[in-house]
Amino acid sequence: MERNRAISVNGISKRFGKVAAVDNVSFDVSEGEFFGFLGPNGAGKTTLIRMLTTLLRPSSGSAVVACCDVARDPAAVRREIGVVPQAMTSDLDLTGYENMDIYGRFYGLHSRERGERISHLLEMVGLTGRGHDLVATYSGGMRRRLEIARVLVHRPKILFLDEPTIGLDPQSRHVVWDFLGKLIGEDSMTIFLTTHYMEEAETLCSRVAIIDTGKIIALGSPDELKAGIPGNDIITLTVTEVTQAISGRLGELPFVHKMVIEETTLRAYVDYGARNLPALMDEVRHAGGTVLSATVHEQSLEDVFIHYTGKSIRDEEAKKVSFFIGAGIPQKLGR
């Protein structure tokens, strides 16, 4: 199916002094696509969104959003898009309704149109009863839902969401996910979302770009990305101590494709995890180790991220991994 391009990014970069927050990034998003940027804190997600939404001028490279180049015709781009920034931006001393109404007027909407649209959207995000309360009296989650409702008042063609579910409990998160899913389905909107929750990217996005330190390290549909890494399951073992003997023996097993070791945790990229777990545990015992716990799970985008960067995304500090075994990564212990 040939669809028009909604976003087309060409070698875009942003430097803050010596830091390259976004480093020569290129990608395209088609109309009606739900596109995700997955990356840890400081990866450059917000900086990228700000460039695409005309708030920051790129240091180099270019991007066409909706109709126009973001640097050359920012005003035209702004008319076509809606943006939910990472930080909350509603006015605390206005009511939820007023926030949305003023916003609609910024886009030049007429009052009748605004009224209908706002009531509808407030209902969609479950704020109907609180619409006429000051935003200052809202909880964090309510405020976030208001932000999402507000940006839809003018029916943007492309919606940008910078970590939209941050700070929401699992229940509200699912409410937002359902809501976003509907927008794609019914209103054929294009959605560009950043997140550091793999589950979010995996559930919502038709394509995901994984970004780390300003660079795209992998891009594709969640299934494609997972297919790109060895094995199909992950076995995680916690042992008393990871010795050379243990890692050596495990690395020689035919069903182990790759191992990532963080302190006393061993992550093995394997085929048929459930069936092969007992054999793996036996090997550890034979090498003189003691297994404290073991889990098997299907590969997720998290594992894709670890595969490419050698660190886990959840880890805010990005602990360095001690050494690797397996394909594609510099080897210390061969198999």
Add this chain to the structure above:
Amino acid sequence: MVRLLAVIDRDLKKFRRNPVVLAMSVLMPIIYLVILGNSFQGKLTGLPVAVVNHDSGPQARRVIENLRAVAAGPETFSLSFMSDRKEAVQGVQGGRFKAALIIPPDYSRRATVGGRPELGLFLDNTDGISSENIRGLISAAVRAARNDYVPIRDPRDETTLRDIDLYPKVDYYQSLVPGVVIMAIFLGALTTGAFNLVMDRFLGIDESYLLTPLSKSHIVTGLIISGLMITTAISFFIFAVSMVITGIPLSRGVEKFIPLSIVIILTTLCLLSLMFVILGRIGHPRVVGILSGFLNVILFFPSGAVYPVASFPAWLRLFARINPEAYAVDALKSLLFKNAALVNVAGDIAFLFCFTAATLTIAILVFKRTL
């Protein structure tokens, strides 16, 4: 237009939700007027002066009569009569009196016989203004007493000065009113308009409207218009209240309502635009706090609101020539006290207009539409 109105409406709504800000903006200038009007009045009153009279002669009596007249009339000082010279002098040293006048026993005799009559005046000269005043008034009282006594020798060639007031009498308290109105405008201009931008940046909510199709001029002029509405409303109210407090007939304000409004509105626009130039790129309210003290002093002090511009040193007079508050004060004073018409203050108005046009243009140019 819809967009511009939305910017204005948002700002007015937010202002209405903060009644404390409104109350403060109204109260501060009025309190300022009351404090300034009652503490540094143009004329001094009630300075305590001790008098010790050791002379029972007619000359001494005349001097004391003249002093009593001052104490009863302009009330510059209040007299305490004492018999002990030492106690009186100690009273000055101890701060009970600002001065002690000692009339020696032979004063009247010396004055009549043509000897050299002498009075002792002990002054608390650490307080320059009051001691100068007392010295002047007492020597005048003494001279008057002697002249009365020897009228024949009144020198014919002495010039007498009859002062002619060009305008209806304006007392010190009333003369502060234009300054207070300017101060209200300054406070309003500082806390509305560009300040909203600073706060939005500080709270990070500027992103929400920078992302919309609002243009630079929508944002800048919108905030200036809402600031103008709030500030002029407050200023007119303060104007009326200070006229009532200081006893300027309200009718004078009504008579001159149109020219006064023009000056107030233009001054407000002028200061609002100036604030946009100064605060246009500031993102922290603390900077505004520091700047407000500074700006208030450099704009208000050399405006002629309290001290006459002519007495400034040359460089400060030069500054007053580009200080919009100086033009505003001049225009308000002329309209209010000198019965001037709009044409008489056309120069002031032209300056304020040009200043506004220039700063507004710069404000829109320097305003950053990106983060």
